[in-house]
Amino acid sequence: MAFVDEAKIKVIAGDGGNGSASFHHEPYKPKGGPDGGDGGDGGSVILRADRSVGTLLNLSDHPYIKAGPGVNGERSRRYGARGKERVVLVPPGTVVYDEDDVLIADLAGEGNEMIAAQGGRGGKGNVHFATPTRRAPAFAQKGEPGEERRLRLELRLLADVGLVGFPNAGKSTLVSRISAAKPKIAAYPFTTLVPNLGVVKRGEKSFVVADIPGLVEGASEGKGLGDRFLRHVRRAAVLVFLIDLAAEDRDPLNDVEVLRRELVAFDPELGERPSLILASKVDVDPGRLDDVLKRHPEARAISAVTGEGIDIFLEIVSKLVDKARADAPPAVGYVRHVVKEDPVRVVREDEAWRVYGKRAERAIAVTDFENEEAIERLQRRLVAMGVERLLGAAGAEEGDEVRISEVNFNFQPEEQP
Numbered sequence: 080m081a082f083v084d085e086a087k088i089k090v091i092a093g094d095g096g097n098g099s100a101s102f103h104h105e106p107y108k109p110k111g112g113p114d115g116g117d118g119g120d121g122g123s124v125i126l127r128a129d130r131s132v133g134t135l136l137n138l139s140d141h142p143y144i145k146a147g148p149g150v151n152g153e154r155s156r157r158y159g160a161r162g163k164e165r166v167v168l169v170p171p172g173t174v175v176y177d178e179d180d181v182l183i184a185d186l187a188g189e190g191n192e193m194i195a196a197q198g199g200r201g202g203k204g205n206v207h208f209a210t211p212t213r214r215a216p217a218f219a220q221k222g223e224p225g226e227e228r229r230l231r232l233e234l235r236l237l238a239d240v241g242l243v244g245f246p247n248a249g250k251s252t253l254v255s256r257i258s259a260a261k262p263k264i265a266a267y268p269f270t271t272l273v274p275n276l277g278v279v280k281r282g283e284k285s286f287v288v289a290d291i292p293g294l295v296e297g298a299s300e301g302k303g304l305g306d307r308f309l310r311h312v313r314r315a316a317v318l319v320f321l322i323d324l325a326a327e328d329r330d331p332l333n334d335v336e337v338l339r340r341e342l343v344a345f346d347p348e349l350g351e352r353p354s355l356i357l358a359s360k361v362d363v364d365p366g367r368l369d370d371v372l373k374r375h376p377e378a379r380a381i382s383a384v385t386g387e388g389i390d391i392f393l394e395i396v397s398k399l400v401d402k403a404r405a406d407a408p409p410a411v412g413y414v415r416h417v418v419k420e421d422p423v424r425v426v427r428e429d430e431a432w433r434v435y436g437k438r439a440e441r442a443i444a445v446t447d448f449e450n451e452e453a454i455e456r457l458q459r460r461l462v463a464m465g466v467e468r469l470l471g472a473a474g475a476e477e478g479d480e481v482r483i484s485e486v487n488f489n490f491q492p493e494e495q496p
């Protein structure tokens with residue numbers, strides 16, 4: 080339905096804390112072993128479906144969402160604290176698209192959640208890097224940067240309540256009275272040509288009412304505007320049959336049966352839907368209500384003009400909606416976990432060689448380039464990943480410029496072919 084709520088957001092996870100490169104130290108004693116603790120992981124940004132939220136409006140107003148950074152590790156093997164996670168509540172039914180407009184999550188049901196941006200891993204302290212031949216590693220890993228993503232969220236509002244009635248019965252007038260929707264209203268049939276949705280707020284709760292074009296006898300055979308627009312109420316939890324006490328050309332007594340027949344012809348399941356009979360325009364001809372009540376004792380009467388009966392009607396309908404929601408099977412959402420193929424690879428770039436691949440880029444990100452030992456360790460990691468071999472195979476020669484992320488260095492193969 081043409082009632083789509085949208086928000087474009089940027090989610091920024093926290094960076095991991097740096098590992099510490101300290102040495103055990105006691106007064107009057109020689110320098111001890113490495114004792115630098117690990118940095119804490121950065122906080123992630125989480126999107127979670129929660130019924131307390133009705134729209135994406137708040138996110139459109141505050142589109143930058145950041146989680147907290149991890150704390151650096153410290154001497155005496157002290158670990159840094161984790162960064163604060165940031166949980167963003169979205170209405171159930173929110174779907175999430177990534178930068179390339181690929182659907183990555185459908186947070187359909189209460190509590191469904193996804194990690195929108197993953198916090199960076201904390202860097203390891205130098206306690207991890209001691210080996211028999213290198214007892215005093217004077218370096219530690221830096222924290223990994225937190226993930227950053229641009230996402231587009233979309234929410235499709237579905238009608239909880241479908242208003243069904245003959246043309247001119249007062250459907251649009253009722254919706255304009257109980258919600259902020261401003262549909263066109265006029266004293267002739269077929270005023271409404273496309274459905275309108277109105278959000279009805281009752282305290283903390285809200286539900287969505289659909290005002291659809293009027294239905295006539297034979298709509299399922301194409302009479303009037305036909306019955307195609309009934310698909311907009313197909314998933315409505317509750318149907319309200321609005322019958323017009325002021326109708327001049329028809330007897331409203333038969334309206335409910337006629338409307339039911341048309342609904343069932345469109346979709347037999349609609350015949351089973353919880354429903355309520357509502358007599359409209361009671362201000363015009365209250366006497367006619369008695370006849371309606373004789374046939375449909377459970378019917379209610381309202382006047383969208385004077386306001387009579389509206390509160391009771393809303394109370395009954397909202398109870399029916401609540402019950403239907405409670406009985407409904409939980410909506411099943413999903414989060415697509417795309418494992419991106421991202422092998423290490425080498426391509427020519429200008430006069431240099433560029434190395435791509437998340438593992439290689441991560442190794443760069445966590446390296447402290449102020450420290451000679453850290454750089455040596457990086458070199459060993461790159462060799463182990465096959466970077467040197469790939470460069471050789473691509474035709475790189477000693478001294479050529481190699482680029483990984485923002486870092487450039489010269490190719491100095493260790494292994495001789």
Ligand SMILES: Nc1nc2c(ncn2[C@@H]2O[C@H](COP(=O)(O)OP(=O)(O)OP(=O)(O)O)[C@@H](O)[C@H]2O)c(=O)[nH]1
Nearest residue numbers: 246247248249250251252265266269270271293383
């Ligand atoms: N007196 C009185 N008039 C009403 C009431 N509700 C609606 N009307 C009038 O009835 C006429 C039709 O109202 P709409 O709300 O446009 O009716 P609708 O059911 O949406 O009609 P379609 O869109 O054509 O199917 C308008 O002239 C309204 O002012 C009511 O409670 N009392």
Ligand SMILES: [Mg+2]
Nearest residue numbers: 250251270271
């Ligand atoms: Mg209308």
